[in-house]
Structure formats: structure tokens, C-alpha cells
Amino acid sequence: MVQVSALGPTDTASTVELLAAQRESAVVRSERGLEVLRYQEALEALRHPQLFRAKLFLWRHDRIGLGPGFAREFLTRTLNSQEGEQRSRLRNPLARILAPRSIRKLTDGVQDIVAKILDDIHNPDDVDFLEDVCWRLPSMVYCMMVSAPMELAPTIQRLSDSILAPMLTVDPTRVRELEDARREAYDLAVKHIEERRRNLGDDFTSALIREQIDGNLTEQELHDIGAALLEASVDNTAHSAAITVARLLERPDDWHRLTEDRSLIAGATEETIRLWPRFRTHMRYASEDMDFADAALARDDMVFISVAAAQQDPAVFPDPEKFDITRPLVPGTLVFGQGKYSCIGMHLARLEMHVLLNAVLERFPSARLLEFEEEEGPFIRSVTKCRISLSGN
Ligand code: HEM
Numbered sequence: 001m002v003q004v005s006a007l008g009p010t011d012t013a014s015t016v017e018l019l020a021a022q023r024e025s026a027v028v029r030s031e032r033g034l035e036v037l038r039y040q041e042a043l044e045a046l047r048h049p050q051l052f053r054a055k056l057f058l059w060r061h062d063r064i065g066l067g068p069g070f071a072r073e074f075l076t077r078t079l080n081s082q083e084g085e086q087r088s089r090l091r092n093p094l095a096r097i098l099a100p101r102s103i104r105k106l107t108d109g110v111q112d113i114v115a116k117i118l119d120d121i122h123n124p125d126d127v128d129f130l131e132d133v134c135w136r137l138p139s140m141v142y143c144m145m146v147s148a149p150m151e152l153a154p155t156i157q158r159l160s161d162s163i164l165a166p167m168l169t170v171d172p173t174r175v176r177e178l179e180d181a182r183r184e185a186y187d188l189a190v191k192h193i194e195e196r197r198r199n200l201g202d203d204f205t206s207a208l209i210r211e212q213i214d215g216n217l218t219e220q221e222l223h224d225i226g227a228a229l230l231e232a233s234v235d236n237t238a239h240s241a242a243i244t245v246a247r248l249l250e251r252p253d254d255w256h257r258l259t260e261d262r263s264l265i266a267g268a269t270e271e272t273i274r275l276w277p278r279f280r281t282h283m284r285y286a287s288e289d290m291d292f293a294d295a296a297l298a299r300d301d302m303v304f305i306s307v308a309a310a311q312q313d314p315a316v317f318p319d320p321e322k323f324d325i326t327r328p329l330v331p332g333t334l335v336f337g338q339g340k341y342s343c344i345g346m347h348l349a350r351l352e353m354h355v356l357l358n359a360v361l362e363r364f365p366s367a368r369l370l371e372f373e374e375e376e377g378p379f380i381r382s383v384t385k386c387r388i389s390l391s392g393n
Contacts, residue, residue, distance in 0.1 A: 014376075015280075018309040027293045033302030034295055039317075039331065041293045042310035045303055046338035048292065051284035053341050054083045064172040071182040077220070078228050083287075087340065093211040094225055095344050097204050103347040106145065110351055113140045114359045124390040126370060130242045130383055135161075137352055138237040142230065145348075147203035148192055159185045160234035168235075168380045182227075189226035204229075236278055237349045242383040244272040244353055245360060247323075249369035249388065254325050259365040262358055268325040269353050270333060275323060277335040280308040281379050307334045366392030 013021075013030075021028045022037040029035070036045045045051055057080040058072070066072055075081055079090040096102075117136050121127055139157040143150050162181035166174035193205055200206040205226065212222040248255050248268060258264055282305040286297040297303070312320035316331055336343035343349070360367060373385040 015308045015312070018306050019312060022309050022313065027295055029295070030304070033304055034292065034297065036293070036303060036305045037309040037313075038315065039310040039313040039334070040315070042305045042307070042334055043338060045284060045292065045305050046282065046334065046341075048284070050287050050290050051292070051303055052083055052287040053284055054081050054087075055285065056283050057081045060167050060170075063170060064166055064175050064178075066175055066179070069179060070186075071179045074182055074186060074224065074227070078224050080228075089216070090221060090225065091340075091344065093208065093216050094229070096211075097207045098344045098348060100347045102204075102207075103351055106141070106348070107351065107355070109144045110141055110355045111359070113137065113144065114355050116140075118359060118363060118390075121390065124364070125393045127388050127390055128386075129245065129388040130238070130386040133356070134238040134242040134245075134383075134386070135234070137241060137356060138234040138349075141348070141352055142233040145203065145233075146192065146205040146226075146229070147196065147201060148205075152188075155188070156230060157234055157238075159188070160231050163231040164235040165382075169377050169382060170379075185230050186223070186227040189230055190223045193223060193226050232345055233348075237345075237352055239381070239383050240273065240278045240349065241353050241356055242386045243276050243278065243374070243381070244269050245357060245388070246369055246372040246383070246386050247272040247276055248357070249367060250372070251323065254323070255361075255367075257325070258357075259361050262361065264325050265354050265357050265361075266350075267327060267329060269350065269357065270329055271323060271325050271327055273333050273335050274311045274317070274327075275321075276374075276381060277307045277311060277333065279335050279380055280376065281306055282334070282337055283379075305334070310334055360390070364390040364392070368392050 018035070018037055021035070026038040026041040027034055027036050036042050057078070058075055061072070061075060079087065079094070082090060114137065117133055117140070121132060127133065135157050136153065139153040139160070140150060142148070142156050143153050159181045162174070162177045163185060165171070166178045193209060196203070196205045197209050200209060208217070208222060208225060211217050212219060217225065248258065254268065258268055284303045284305065286292075286299055286301045286303065288299050290297050292303065311317070311334060314320050317327070336346040368389045370387040370389055371385050372383070374381050374383045
């Protein structure tokens with residue numbers, strides 16, 4: 001089996017290095033565990049009943065030095081840290097609420113929010129697209145979805161970043177910020193839920209409260225899910241939306257084609273997600289001694305599933321390095337995970353990205369990318385700069 005020696009416990013190989021290893025083998029050993037590089041094996045790993053994820057949420061927080069206290073207790077209880085029946089108990093109500101049918105009903109509201117965000121732009125010649133558009137969109141959509149006042153959107157944005165970014169970018173200097181934000185987000189979610197309880201409507205918070213009234217969730221679980229939804233809604237969508245719009249603007253021919261044929265928006269979005277996935281790697285561990293793809297794993301051995309490499313597997317994506325907005329939508333992206341741990345918010349994230357892209361194409365067909373920078377970390381790619389001239393000037 002090929003050895004990828006450049007991979008250390010906090011490090012990762014570049015996509016080029018991983019693709020070179022992929023040519024030799026579907027899975028390779030590294031210093032940190034098993035690296036899964038090809039699409040079919042990645043899919044199998046993500047769906048494998050003996051490859052677990054529960055311990056990794058706390059493990060990731062241990063790596064940035066999170067001590068005992070409120071944030072740790074919350075993380076121990078939350079969906080991400082569960083397996084088996086408790087996982088299904090917590091996941092099912094949320095999955096029902098975020099199902100495609102419910103998300104489709106949000107389309108008009110998301111369109112209104114995007115229109116407002118674009119109306120608010122003072123100088124279309126030079127827009128900080130990441131800050132003034134991509135961060136605002138999911139935080140405002142969250143407020144709409146749970147019936148919270150829109151004035152809360154900047155707070156939601158700040159909290160989501162403070163909670164997720166330190167863990168995802170493995171930044172120990174931000175652990176105190178994360179702890180404070182977790183407390184604040186939890187208190188805010190509980191206050192909102194308890195206010196809403198007195199005036200139930202047809203929003204997502206009311207739907208969650210009804211799950212508790214029907215006995216599907218305890219009060220503690222209801223509060224925890226409310227807080228988890230707040231943080232999960234924003235950060236990844238903001239970065240992914242910026243990546244999608246910027247990568248398309250980098251390719252004026254594709255951009256022009258999209259201005260003439262909006263039916264290509266879904267394919268164009270998936271193609272940017274394929275080549276520049278927000279999540280570069282998913283992690284699992286062996287729940288028992290086992291074999292996977294001809295490799296022996298001892299209990300607790302780590303498995304790193306390279307979304308970046310698998311999404312350029314030539315066996316599944318012909319001419320994998322070629323950017324092609326007309327690629328078939330199936331086989332699909334791995335960026336949202338698969339199966340029992342998969343992202344419950346993927347339908348909402350896609351809706352937001354499609355509506356945003358459609359509105360920019362409609363109102364600003366001559367838009368031009370001024371500056372775009374991103375960082376590839378061990379697990380995610382983060383946009384650090386995205387300036388766009390919407391006017392094209
Ligand atoms: C483009 C934006 C997004 C990306 C790239 C993304 C990605 C992910 C990934 C990679 C996972 C873990 C999957 C795994 O380990 O197999 C996940 C889980 C999750 N996501 Fe997302 N997500 C996005 C947007 C959202 C949104 C908008 C929401 C909520 C409204 C959301 C809610 C969740 C939840 C609740 C989980 C936990 C699922 C579980 O543990 O069962 N996500 N997401």
C-alpha cells in the first residue's frame with residue numbers, strides 16, 4: 001500500500017499529492033490513519049455502519065484546548081456526538097423540518113432577502129461580496145426560518161463564525177471566543193424558543209416545539225437543537241456561496257452562458273462544489289477491529305475521507321480537472337456527507353446558493369471578479385477575500 005508520508009496529525013497533503021496517490025490506490029496509509037481517495041470507496045466509508053463519527057466532535061475541540069464547562073457539556077449532548085438510537089431521536093425531527101418540501105416553501109422569502117441584500121449595496125463598482133452578501137444571506141434566512149427579528153442577523157452571523165471557525169480551522173487562540181459564543185447562542189436560542197412557545201405559528205421553531213409537545217424530544221433536547229441549528233445554518237453556506245459565485249466569475253464564458261440559460265444554475269453550482277469543496281476531508285473512526293477496502297483497521301483507528309480527491313476520481317468524473325457546468329448531477333457531491341450523518345441543511349444551502357446566483361445573473365450580468373483569495377486548511381477551504389464589481393466597471 002502506498003504511504004503518504006507528508007501527512008501529519010495536524011497537517012494534510014495538497015490535492016495534487018492526494019491525486020498522485022489516488023492513481024496508485026483507492027486507500028493509502030498515512031501517519032494519522034487511513035486516507036480514502038477514490039469516489040466509490042469514499043461513498044462506502046461514509047455509509048459504513050461500523051465507521052463512526054460521534055467521538056470526533058469532542059476530539060476536534062480537544063485539539064484546540066477546550067476544557068470542562070458549559071460548551072463541553074453542550075457538545076456531549078448534541079446530535080454530532082451521538083450514535084445509534086439517540087442519534088436518530090435527535091436527527092429525525094430536524095430532518096423532518098428541513099426536508100425538501102419545507103425548504104421549497106421558503107423560496108419566495110429567500111428571494112426577498114437576496115433582493116434586499118443587493119438593494120443595500122452602496123457602491124456596485126466594488127463590493128465586499130463575502131461580508132456584505134454571503135455572510136448576510138444565511139444569517140437573514142435563519143431569522144426568517146425561525147421567525148426571529150431580522151435585527152438579530154448580525155449577531156447570528158458573529159456567533160456562527162465564533163463557534164464553528166475555531167474548530168474547523170483548528171485555531172486554539174479562539175477557544176475562549178468559542179466558549180463565550182456557545183453560551184450566548186444557547187441562551188439566545190432558549191429565549192427565542194420559550195417566547196415562541198406562547199405564540200405558535202408555522203415557522204421552524206414552532207415545528208420543533210410541536211415535536212417536543214408530541215413527545216419526540218425532551219425540553220433539553222429541544223433547546224440543544226435550537227442552538228445547534230443556529231450555528232450550523234450560517235458559516236458553511238457563506239463560504240460556499242462565495243466560492244460558487246467567484247469561481248464562475250473567473251470563467252467569463254461560463255458566466256455568459258448562465259446569463260442566457262438559467263437552467264444551468266444547479267449544474268454550475270454542483271461543479272464549483274466538486275472542484276472546490278468547502279469540506280476537503282470528512283473523518284470517521286473504526287468502532288471495532290475491522291477491514292475496510294482491504295486495509296485492516298483496529299478499533300479507534302482514524303479514517304480520513306478525501307472529498308477533494310474523490311471528487312476528481314477519473315473513474316467517476318471523466319476529465320476530472322475540467323470545469324464543466326453541464327456535467328450530470330449524478331453521481332453527486334460528497335461535500336455534504338452521506339447517510340446517517342449527512343448534512344440536514346443541504347437543501348436549504350443549495351436553495352440559498354441558487355437564488356443568490358440567479359439574482360446576481362439577472363441584475364448584474366456584467367459582474368466582474370476583482371479579487372478572490374482562499375485558504376486550504378486540513379479540513380476545509382475558507383474564503384478570505386472576495387471583491388466583486390457587480391456593475392462590471
Ligand atoms: C454549503 C453549506 C453547507 C455545507 C458544506 C455543510 C456541510 C456539512 C457536513 C460536511 C456535515 C457533516 C457530514 C458528515 O460528517 O458526513 C454537516 C452536518 C450537518 N449540517 Fe451542514 N452544511 C451546510 C449547510 C448547512 C445548513 C444551512 C444547515 C442548517 C440549516 C446545516 C445543518 C447541519 C446539521 C444539523 C448537521 C449535523 C447532521 C448530523 O450530525 O446528523 N448545514 N453539514
